[in-house]
Amino acid sequence: MTDTTITTREAEDPLERAAVRQGWQDVQHLEDLREGAARRLFAHRWDSERARAKEWFVSPPDAGLLGSFRAMYESPSNITRFRRTLDFVTPGESVFEVGTGKGFLATLLLRDGQVGSYCGGELVPAYARATRELLGVNGFGDRADVTELDLYDLTRERVGGCDLVVCCEVIEHVPDAEAALRALSDALPEGADLLFSTPLLGRLEGIWGHTAIFGVERLRAMTESAGLVVHHVEAVDNTWVLVLASHSTAPSPRARAAAAAVPDPTAVQERDPYRARRVTNVDPHDLEQVKSLWNKRMDLTTERVVTEDEELGDVIGLRITGTPRPDRTGPQYIGLAFPVPPGHRPTLGVRLELEVPHPEQVEKIFVEFTHEGQAVARWSWKPQEARPKRVRPTFVLREGSKGTYFTPSPVEGDIRTADRVEIYAAVTKGEQIDLSLLRWGWIS
Known part of the structure; x- marks a missing residue:
């Protein structure tokens, strides 16, 4: 049966559209289950994600710049998020990151994502400075440009001709998340993609710096209002929702490549000795x-x-x-x-x-x-x-x-x-x- 219920903000490709719809459903299920039950029921998935990230990760030198932030950045959950983020990056392309923090993800994008060039914008002057210094310590200062930037002041001119805009774990901190996503959408260059993330509903709500809480219905309404087409959506480590979007309804090679990058956790699953067979x-x-x-x-x-x-x-x-x-x-x-x-x-x-x-x-x-x-x-x-x-x-x-x-x-x-x-x-x-x-x- 042909699916004719396509909104103006859905992908043209029926397989991509179905994958996005399934992604939203998965996120909804995790919201309904809440953190503890979802952690237990989907243990194979989360354990597989963390094992993959642990095998990949090599801690970058920081010359003491990160201080107490290093433990947070290098937690199993954050390392898992960083590893998954890199799956959406193509070597040699240009990336603009909104909200650099102290530059940990920026360093990984240049080192392991092998991006050709990197620009970052950060609201907090001390963090922008720390990002520049960390990139310099890791030998990427000549391929990176980091400036002070308020997300709401973002424009296409500031973003330039990048291929991918990354804004992960930012919009839950700002006073108006809907306006922030619209600003990101308006600044998105022609042909570029936006990768953003938010905490999953019921997760990280005890963090005082988080002022917005997102559920599936809000995220979907936000992307629609911002004029974005969602090409991929998924939960990461039972903690975050990761969304890839653009202005185009055409099939997304980036979404396809990222989907193919994740190993199937059931393919290597050890046989449960109590699993009944007949x-x-x-x-x-x-x-x-x-x-x-x-x-x-x-x-x-x-x-x-x-x-x-x-x-x-x-x-x-x-x-x-x-x-x-x-x-x-x-x-x-x-x-x-x-x-x-x-x-x-x-x-x-x-x-x-x-x-x-x-x-x-x-x-x-x-x-x-x-x-x-x-x-x-x-x-x-x-x-x-x-x-x-x-x-x-x-x-x-x-x-x-x-x-x-x-x-x-x-x-x-x-x-x-x-x-x-x-x-x-x-x-x-x-x-x-x-x-x-x-x-x-x-x-x-």
């Missing part, structure tokens, strides 16, 4: 039964039961009936135990379908994996408190999964060592219990 279905009727440790003070009977399934046809399971022994006192349990067949070891869990027609008969149902009699994994469910909508619910219990209705218990051990699994139920005092194990699948 489920082998077995009729419960065919499971080998061994003596359960949990059939206590109850007479237990099992019988073959056949149920109909529209997709699979007849399903053969087990109907279990437990009758309390009147001559016994104390808690009552029924239990079934099955050895884990050698062909399904190491096991990572089970998929099972249960029918509990009378939840009031059951206080709790357990599924427990053991190794040589010691529990290595356990899940439990209280049917009276949490009743599935389906009469015959299916449960997936495996390592790393919280389960559905069943909840994991804190048990020491490794489920991969399990040689036996037990299903047992704590029976309501004096009640007969009736339940069916209709389907079973080994997860490995």
